[in-house]
Amino acid sequence: MFRCKPTVPPVTGWLEISLDKNIIDYLNTRIDAAISEDDSVKDQLAGHISSSLNLIDKDDFFTNNVLLKCAEQYYQAFSAYPSRNINHASTTNNLVLNDWWVNFQKKHEYNPTHGHGGLYSFVVWMKIPTDSKEQSKLDFLKGLAKSNVSNFEMTYMDTLGDICQYTYDMSPLSEGRMLFFPAKMKHCVYPFYECDEDRITISGNLYFK
Numbered sequence: 059m060f061r062c063k064p065t066v067p068p069v070t071g072w073l074e075i076s077l078d079k080n081i082i083d084y085l086n087t088r089i090d091a092a093i094s095e096d097d098s099v100k101d102q103l104a105g106h107i108s109s110s111l112n113l114i115d116k117d118d119f120f121t122n123n124v125l126l127k128c129a130e131q132y133y134q135a136f137s138a139y140p141s142r143n144i145n146h147a148s149t150t151n152n153l154v155l156n157d158w159w160v161n162f163q164k165k166h167e168y169n170p171t172h173g174h175g176g177l178y179s180f181v182v183w184m185k186i187p188t189d190s191k192e193q194s195k196l197d198f199l200k201g202l203a204k205s206n207v208s209n210f211e212m213t214y215m216d217t218l219g220d221i222c223q224y225t226y227d228m229s230p231l232s233e234g235r236m237l238f239f240p241a242k243m244k245h246c247v248y249p250f251y252e253c254d255e256d257r258i259t260i261s262g263n264l265y266f267k
Contacts, residue, residue, distance in 0.1 A: 067217060070136055072239035073128055077182065081124060082234050085184060085260060088113050088120075089160050099159050104172040105247075109162040113260065115155055125264060126150045128238040129178055153177065158262035160184075165254065169247035171213055176263035179241040181210070182234075187255035189229040196251055208250035212243060228257075 077085075097112040115121050129150050156176065163169075173179075194205040212224040226232065228250075239245075241263055250257065 068136070069217070070214075070240055070243070072212065072237055072243065073132055073135065075124075075128065075236040075238060077124070077234050077236055081120070082184075084119055085182065088116070089184070089258065089260075092160055099157075102157075103159070103161075105161060105163075105167070105169040107161050107163050107167045107169065110159050111162075113158040113160055113262070115158060118155075120158075121155045124236075125155060125178075125180070125238075125262075126153060128180070129153055129264065132178065132238060152267050153264045154267045155262055156265045159260070161257075161259045161261065163247070163250075163257040163259065165251055166249050168249040169245075171244050171246040173244050174241040174261075174263050176241045176265040178238060178264040179243070180236055180238045180262060180264075181245075182236045182260040183210075183228070183232045184234075184260055185256065185258035186228050186230050186232045187257060188250045188253050190227040191229070193250055193252075206248045209248050210237075210245065211248070212239070212245050214243065 092111040092113050095112070095114075098110065099112045100107070100110045103110050157174075161169075188208045190205075190208045193199070193207040194202075196207070199205045199207060206225060208228050210226040210228060214222055214224070216222050226237075247259075
């Protein structure tokens with residue numbers, strides 16, 4: 059006989075959040091304001107997307123009610139990150155939302171694999187007009203073993219050094235959900251087809267002051 063014990067090393071992941079209606083309502087008011095101001099930030103982003111507009115967090119409502127709480131929750135869930143690099147005792151008091159924008163993604167457009175600046179990043183799915191399962195039925199995609207059409211994907215390295223992907227199948231059911239993750243974590247958004255409605259997402263970065 060012998061004894062064995064499974065050991066799982068600390069691995070950095072991300073948070074999945076379901077936002078309350080009052081938060082979604084606030085975000086929609088910020089999107090409306092961004093459309094009115096029409097302050098493009100397309101030249102600062104990696105996305106191959108027609109329109110990306112700057113957002114303003116009025117009275118720091120989203121920062122205080124969502125983002126800083128997510129930062130605290132993230133530390134509790136993944137204490138190995140970023141405690142190796144910072145003293146977390148005062149982290150949430152020293153974080154600021156420096157970049158915040160809304161993407162209006164049209165059919166055929168996409169976001170290539172990329173990371174962000176800062177300490178933490180996030181994405182909120184506001185409007186998803188397509189269903190990845192239905193998109194996969196398009197004629198030119200038939201016969202594929204796996205289609206990532208219209209999906210959101212995280213890329214990471216496992217403990218064996220292999221590059222892996224974690225895919226979110228996008229559909230209207232994804233609306234109102236948010237991912238909160240380390241800014242360096244690579245991610246991408248695949249294109250969708252045969253839909254004239256925009257996919258609307260919000261993203262941003264938290265930095266140290």
